[in-house]
Amino acid sequence: MLDVAFVRANLDAVKLNCANRCVVADVDRIVTLDDERKRLITETQKKQQRANEVPKLIAKEKDPTTKNQLIAEGKTLREEISALEKKQKQIEADLDAVLMTLPNMTHPDAPIGQTSDANRVIKKVGEPRNFDFPPKDHVALVEALDLADFEAGASVAGQKFYFLKNEAVLLELALVQYAMQTLLARGFTPIITPDLARVEVLEGIGFMPRDPNPETRQVYTIADTDLCLVGTAEITLGGMHRHQILDTAKLPLKYVGLSHCFRTEAGAPGRDTRGLYRVHQFTKVEMFAYCLPEQSEEIHLELLAIEEQIFQGLGLAYQVIDTCTGDLGGPAYRKYDLEAWMPGRGTGGEYGEVTSTSNCTDFQARRLNIRCKAAGQKGTRFVHTLNGTAVACTRALVAILENYQNADGSVTVPEVLRPWVGKERIAR
RNA sequence: GGAGAGGUGGCAGAGUGGUUGAAUGCGUCGGUCUCGAAAACCGAUUUACCCGCAAGGGUAACGAGGGUUCGAAUCCCUCCCUCUCCGCCA
Numbered sequence: 112m113l114d115v116a117f118v119r120a121n122l123d124a125v126k127l128n129c130a131n132r133c134v135v136a137d138v139d140r141i142v143t144l145d146d147e148r149k150r151l152i153t154e155t156q157k158k159q160q161r162a163n164e165v166p167k168l169i170a171k172e173k174d175p176t177t178k179n180q181l182i183a184e185g186k187t188l189r190e191e192i193s194a195l196e197k198k199q200k201q202i203e204a205d206l207d208a209v210l211m212t213l214p215n216m217t218h219p220d221a222p223i224g225q226t227s228d229a230n231r232v233i234k235k236v237g238e239p240r241n242f243d244f245p246p247k248d249h250v251a252l253v254e255a256l257d258l259a260d261f262e263a264g265a266s267v268a269g270q271k272f273y274f275l276k277n278e279a280v281l282l283e284l285a286l287v288q289y290a291m292q293t294l295l296a297r298g299f300t301p302i303i304t305p306d307l308a309r310v311e312v313l314e315g316i317g318f319m320p321r322d323p324n325p326e327t328r329q330v331y332t333i334a335d336t337d338l339c340l341v342g343t344a345e346i347t348l349g350g351m352h353r354h355q356i357l358d359t360a361k362l363p364l365k366y367v368g369l370s371h372c373f374r375t376e377a378g379a380p381g382r383d384t385r386g387l388y389r390v391h392q393f394t395k396v397e398m399f400a401y402c403l404p405e406q407s408e409e410i411h412l413e414l415l416a417i418e419e420q421i422f423q424g425l426g427l428a429y430q431v432i433d434t435c436t437g438d439l440g441g442p443a444y445r446k447y448d449l450e451a452w453m454p455g456r457g458t459g460g461e462y463g464e465v466t467s468t469s470n471c472t473d474f475q476a477r478r479l480n481i482r483c484k485a486a487g488q489k490g491t492r493f494v495h496t497l498n499g500t501a502v503a504c505t506r507a508l509v510a511i512l513e514n515y516q517n518a519d520g521s522v523t524v525p526e527v528l529r530p531w532v533g534k535e536r537i538a539r
Numbered sequence: 540g541g542a543g544a545g546g547u548g549g550c551a552g553a554g555u556g557g558u559u560g561a562a563u564g565c566g567u568c569g570g571u572c573u574c575g576a577a578a579a580c581c582g583a584u585u586u587a588c589c590c591g592c593a594a595g596g597g598u599a600a601c602g603a604g605g606g607u608u609c610g611a612a613u614c615c616c617u618c619c620c621u622c623u624c625c626g627c628c629a
Contacts, residue, residue, distance in 0.1 A: 166610035185609030
């Protein structure tokens with residue numbers, strides 16, 4: 112969420128930003144509603160001031176007639192204040208609703224464009240492997256090597272669920288270990304988060320679990336509760352410190368969280384329907400940082416560097432994407448994606464998204480009410496929050512299986528994962 | 540899940556309807572004293588918002604949200620959380 116004062120002071124910039132990010136929002140209405148809100152507050156406070164005086168007078172008043180008059184006045188004041196507060200609440204709800212539609216501001220260097228076509232490739236690392244045999248896609252590999260059971264997944268939980276089997280299980284656990292160890296070495300605090308979170312937390316992060324349209328709602332909600340299955344540990348890691356004032360000296364806080372992720376994948380029908388690429392549940396190791404505003408750009412680059420380190424370590428070719436305005440989503444100020452080469456994707460291989468790291472500046476912190484304060488100093492500031500994928504297991508599995516396959520149908524285990532997988536080659 | 544207790548300022552801990560934003564202690568910061576320090580003494584020590592060019596003035600908040608009342612940290616309701624005991628379980 113943006114600061115109302117900021118919006119008022121930068122009306123044109125906010126409107127341009129909305130246009131760049133393909134968001135339709137009634138920015139002018141924010142000013143109108145905010146004016147009305149302030150007017151109501153001022154009026155309420157005047158009445159409240161009198162309402163505070165009256166009881167004190169009553170306590171001292173001896174004359175019964177005057178006393179009764181004061182009691183009557185107090186009664187009237189209470190009714191008036193109550194009515195004003197009701198009005199104020201409504202205005203604030205309206206204002207909030209408009210503010211909720213506004214996306215975060217955008218980094219000046221982010222590419223401007225409506226669709227993913229405008230995303231900018233800023234770096235390519237590693238060469239897509241040349242095969243001297245026709246490479247299989249991961250679905251074929253998984254079937255041949257008995258690494259997953261999609262039919263059982265569909266039978267038990269429905270389309271886009273799966274059972275991992277055999278070495279795929281070991282690979283997933285190895286990926287988690289590998290990512291965790293990499294982040295631990297960089298001073299991140301390891302966390303295992305809840306897989307469920309309250310609706311308010313989801314909303315604070317920028318999800319819309321109350322979206323009445325099931326076609327666009329991204330998350331599963333739990334019937335008869337105010338809980339949702341988390342789509343990413345970003346939600347829980349970001350919610351972890353909500354309503355807190357953090358000590359400036361202890362920032363940045365860097366966490367590496369492990370959780371399952373659940374996504375309805377509504378609105379993505381027909382896309383990547385096969386295999387592990389787009390599924391309703393997967394395991395993910397996620398980085399999350401809370402920091403001072405002046406630290407966030409540097410940390411964003413650090414998160415990107417870590418993602419690159421992890422995929423370089425896995426020996427996978429990838430490209431780095433600077434995401435364009437139209438593709439940023441609501442909370443991100445800037446977003447980099449890593450796309451790994453996937454030989455089985457499309458015809459003849461394509462890059463497929465494996466990680467994503469966003470600098471959300473104070474957009475989430477404002478909604479989640481996470482501030483920081485220097486000891487001994489007056490005043491607080493909203494922190495900046497950042498997130499980034501360390502490893503999304505299923506996507507990484509796709510890339511590993513397809514890139515490490517051999518002519519004989521076996522798959523070589525990436526060297527960094529061997530300590531946990533316990534073998535060099537997966538074969539049947 | 541059942542029974543009970545409880546959630547007050549950085550911490551500890553008073554306060555059960557009337558100048559209580561909140562005693563007291565500790566901590567922290569500033570000052571006096573001192574060559575310096577300790578001790579002692581004095582003072583300060585939350586956050587958000589509104590009005591105002593400013594100085595300054597005001598409103599709100601005692602887990603959260605409602606309610607009763609002229610007046611609520613104090614009474615009532617709902618929710619969240621913590622603790623103890625029992626049950627259950629990995």
